[in-house]
Amino acid sequence: MRYSAIIITAALLACFPQVFAQETTVETSVATPVSVPPPDAARGQAQQESQKGELFIVGKNEGRNKEDFVFKMGERVHIKATGDVARRLKIELEKTGASRTFFLLFDGIKMANLPSAISQFDNGNTLRFSFYLERNPALKESREAWDMVFKSKDEYVMPIEVGIGIGNELPLVVQSTYPFFVYLAPASEILAAVSGSLLFLFVAYYLIVNKTNMLKDKDTGYYSLGKSQMAFWGLMVALAFVGIWILTGTMEYIPQQVLILLGISGATGLSAVLIGNSKKSGAEDEVTKLRQEEQDLKTLKERNPDGFSSDNESQLTTLSQKIKELSHQLGNQAQRRQSRGFWQEICDDGNGVSFHRLQVVIWTLILGMVFVGSVADGMSIPEFPETLLILMGISNLTYLGFKIPEK
Template sequence: MYKNVKRFTAIFLLVFLLIVSINFAAIAQNSSDGPSVNFASPQICSVPPGLKTQQVIADNGRNLVKMGDRIRVRVEGLSAATKNTTANASNSFDPRQLVLYLDGYELEDVHGEPVIVMVPGKDQQKIVDDNWLAFRLERTDSSQAAWNTLLGQANRYSINVIAGVGCPKKLAIPVSNPVSPPQLKIVLLSWRFWLCLILVLSVVLIFIRYCRSTLRSPGIEGVYSKKEVIGGQELLIPEKAELEKEDRKTRIAQFFLGRKKLNKNPFSLSISQLAFWTFLIFGSYLIIYGITGDYTNILTQQSLILLGINSITAFGTSLIDGQGNEKKRKGSQRISEGFFYDILSDINGVNFHRFQTFIWTVAIGLFFVWEVIKNLAMPEFDETLLTLQGISAATYLGLRGQEQHGMTEEPESPTIEEHSSDQPLPPAQDNPPEGDSSIPNS
């Protein structure tokens, strides 16, 4: 088992470092070619008449971009309006106050920066054009609502939007050609998304192949409990079972799962619950980053609280099972009978407190996945839902301590009670012992 854990850790770190290196190299490249945004002083934004949005392109010259890329918008009359502002101090127009609009939705805090672009002029000669503003397609806390609306209009792979600029809290300035407005195609499933998806799948497959046994009960492997009635009392008698290996039916199952081991410890509900939320939050983090390109504003406080509740539950279960103390360590309750039956039952069968914990975990997990797919953001759970999850975990821990467990004695060395119950009782003596003077002679 420890060899599998070390192998899984080494492979995971290697794959993770490789993909992170590629991602951060792309991040450094994207950030190096962009201007440093210099926000204008907080003043009233007013757009001079005559400004019109004419064209939008990405840094690569195409209209195909992904979230996190930089785009450039050509505003007709921008250079003249800026020069007029410099000459006339009473004019308060500053192009750095303009924000980006997509399909009429304002992306708050996504301000523009004036840039100079070389465009083909007469005789195919390059000329300087300073009527351009550069924007970064990033999702901030203020612009998240607008992005959620745009993502809800997306098809399977991309979003087609009309780009514009304007003052904050106002309307976008008109376009120069209403028949053919400046459009962008924002690709959601870019190379960055596929790279992160490969990493998530690799981690899950490696865990299933080499480390799925870590989800099992930490009891003594090979020592299990058997119920027997001895002397009118129901006792848990330890017995041993040999760990056998069995070939799986298909080669695909053999490749991903390895050989099947019989008589293993049952799966643990608390450890499986912790693994569920760990992989769910880890996978959501990488998928959101793969689409949006933002790796700083993904994790929420509520997701960390959920992970903390399940970590405490797993830790409390290990204390109940006596793990870490060989004298108090308990054998497994029974042999594994399948994942779902294991996590829902103890030696007496299915328990309601386990079922309650299971259904609430599934319900909140489905809601978590739905919000990630819909809004590309981890949900903000309210205090009531988190309190409910905490009550469910506390109920499970409280009743978990009342469940029956196996004993640590080896089955070859039975207890004193077993010896006394197996030995026949001495026969009853009808005649009194000789020499007893207390009984008179007849």
């Protein structure tokens, strides 16, 4: 019964306003005569609406389809202003004093250094702004603006809210018949480029490791950690540069931080070679000295066999053993050990896997993954924070410091 009462009450309340409205409408229609505006008044109202003006994006091919509002690098975006909006913008542009340059905004981000132009029609009642979508890698403001836009989106076809600003005035939002999109390249091309670059990196590195001696130490025949790291970063940066150039058609700017990273890896590889050569030179000098001492003892033994004491004999035996050990360390081909594999040799200091070598390998791989992710996300070579570069430098210096006493 309670639910029935609620339903009946609701039905009455729903019907009552309709009945009341019908009665009111009938009374009003009887009491108030219908007035039709004269033709001149209708035309004046339409003219007044048109004078308010608009600010809108002019689509490609007259903007008939959604695809006409999808733009990519190397294309021009035209924005049209009419009526009062055009006159207001014209007044702002003609003001003196502060900078009155106009600029484009994507999602509130000022797109700096875009080549632009402006045309006016109908005695200034219509303005047409033109912006050429270009990312200039040589200009920091241009790089940062596009990086912010690209990294703020999860997709490669990005919906964008467009605005236009003049000087320090608040920017105006630009309308669009269909949603406005910016895209770098088809997702399939980007996926193919990233996958192909990674595949090329793995294959090239595999061939360098297994088919050449470029990463091996010349004297010992073992794989060098310094050379391996230098080759890794050299291939990474080269492939990123070529991949971005293929996809965007621009020669990407290589940030200073990446150059420092290449310098750290190159200096590590060079220092490792110099330390190895220094140790070899010291060992050779020591062998020469020991052989001279050995020869002096042998000469003494030949000249005075009876006076050659047991201490001299023991010293001669010790010298011969040291010479043999040092000759083995100098890389006598007949005494070299067989290769134990790339990963084990770059992590081994002669006494097994060492932490100072392992941390260099780990941080190199981590930064490599960050590098690949940043390139794929923003289509630009990333600028590493200074703290990461300092960490990489400390790690490499630790490795070089512990390399000096290594076998």
